[in-house]
Amino acid sequence: MSRLRSARPQARSGVSDWYRIRNLADDTAEVVIYDEISWWGVSAQQFLKELRDISASQITLRLNSPGGDVFDGIAIYNLLRSHPAQVTTYVDSLAASIASVIALAGDKVVMQPHSQFMIHDAWGMCIGNAADMTEMATQLGRHSDNIAAIYADKAGGTVAEWRERMTAETWFTADEAVAAGLADEVREHQRAADAAPVPQASWDLTMFRYAGREHAPAPAARAALQTPPAEPAAGPTDQEEDIVSTLNEGLRERLGIASDAELDDDALLAALNEALAERAEPPAPEPVPAPVQESVAARLPEGTVLIEQAVLDDLRGKAALGALAHERQVNEDRDRALDEAIKAGKFPPARREHYARMWDVDPEGARQVLASLAEGTVPLADLGEPGGEPDQSGDNAFYDRIFTTPGA
Structure with missing residues (x-):
């Protein structure tokens, strides 16, 4: 299926350093992810191994990725969130799919000029019967809700609202990402004299519904916050006092109470309750004579x-x-x-x-x-239960990761 093809870069221009983590001077470190997440790109295992060597108090995360495996992406997000360093994310070009979740690992998220941010529901592939497909759909729904909760934590709103945007596959420009609350600012071009050249990548985006923001509709406007109601005044206004006075006069007239009779509000309410009780009690039915019943x-x-x-x-x-x-x-x-x-x-x-x-x-x-229905058509023991080790050698491990692991 064309929408499930790999988003591997079309060209690497002879550059092999698409992913690196290194300590820099001034107690800072740089994390560069210019690749897919897992599969043939950056794996969570590799990321954890290299992140352990970072002792800096400031981490700069530079991101340009079309996404990849949802489990590895969530793991990388949590590794960065739990690191003691202050993390600043720079979306240099693209943060799509699960890479958009990794971007939100930053304590501050900065969109570079002309960069893009994309969110969508989790994807996955499954081979099996109808029950397998149903279970896969349930898993994908749980993964999408989990991802939507991360967007809601950053930008506000509800999981259901973010699921609507994800289902529609929403693309954001740099300014739109800030307006939606997914990013904090758009950074103007800054060139450091000693900055190392950052590798560039051209991604094949035809696997998605829209091949970039220029082909996608504008994201839905962020819901306006409701203005809290004004505090009530300290006392009744002249208009309110006139209304109360008119109401009292009307009640006295209906209840047959003289307008000059001294009666406070409690006594007036008691008289009203008594009158209502009398009207609410129906008269006792008179017994029907036997001849009438027979008639x-x-x-x-x-x-x-x-x-x-x-x-x-x-x-x-x-x-x-x-x-x-x-x-x-x-x-x-x-x-x-x-x-x-x-x-x-x-x-x-x-x-x-x-x-x-x-x-x-x-x-x-x-x-x-x-x-x-025939008996014995469904095995009583689920495959993959604890007690047996799956075959993870060679092509089996490759197809197991590609066809059974949900991705986003």
Whole structure:
């Protein structure tokens, strides 16, 4: 699939130093990541090994990467966040996918002029049956929520809001990244006399939905903060006092209280409550004479009988209890049938909710479907459980990393 192709640089111009960590003078260190994350690029293991040699109190992280493996990217992010040094990130050209998360490891994030920042949902590849695909989709959703939480921690907003931007694959220019809260400033060009030349890379961005910010729509505007309500005034205004006075006069008139009678607010409210209580109490029904009852019964349609309200309420209560007991019995039958089907190896536990919904809509139809499934088609022991060592040699390890590890 074209959107899952590697984003390897198109040309390296004879430069091999695409990733380096080194101590500099003045108690500073430089971390340069101009490569993919993991796969054929910068791995978390390699990064950890070299970061341990950094003793400086200031780290400059220079970043130009299209992203890569989500697990290695999160590990590198956490390694930088937990390092005692003060980290400043410079996005020299591109911080895309999981590289955008690594960029946020900086205590300060600086966008260089004309640089770009891109976020999107986690990607992954899976080979297997429908249950495998469902489980993969669940894992990718969890990874995307995890990444969205990192954006929310930096820029504010909710995980759901950032998931919307990620699902749309949102590209930010340098200024747009600052406006969105993902970066702190756009740095003007500065040239140090002793600065070493920084390697440049041209990335193949056709694997993404948009090949760069110039081909992508503008990101959604950041939600405006709500202005907190003003503090209430210390006392009632003249307008409020006029309203209260008019209300009191109206209540006195409706309750039949003389306007000149001395009555404070509590007494006025008590009189109002008493009047409302009198209106709320319905008059006791007068007993219906027997001849009248017989006359009413004679006019009822055939098959209709009179019944006292208390008896009707009792019957309704018992009917509700019966319906509840019936629903409980149906659910128990459903759960028992699904448990037996899973135990017999008819379908994996991940498909339980699917068959439960089918049962709720059509119990008899679901029962027939379960009866038609062959037993023993699903292994009872999950592959890859502790107790066995997977084959990580040669091509097996390569395909295992490429086709089963979610990436972002």
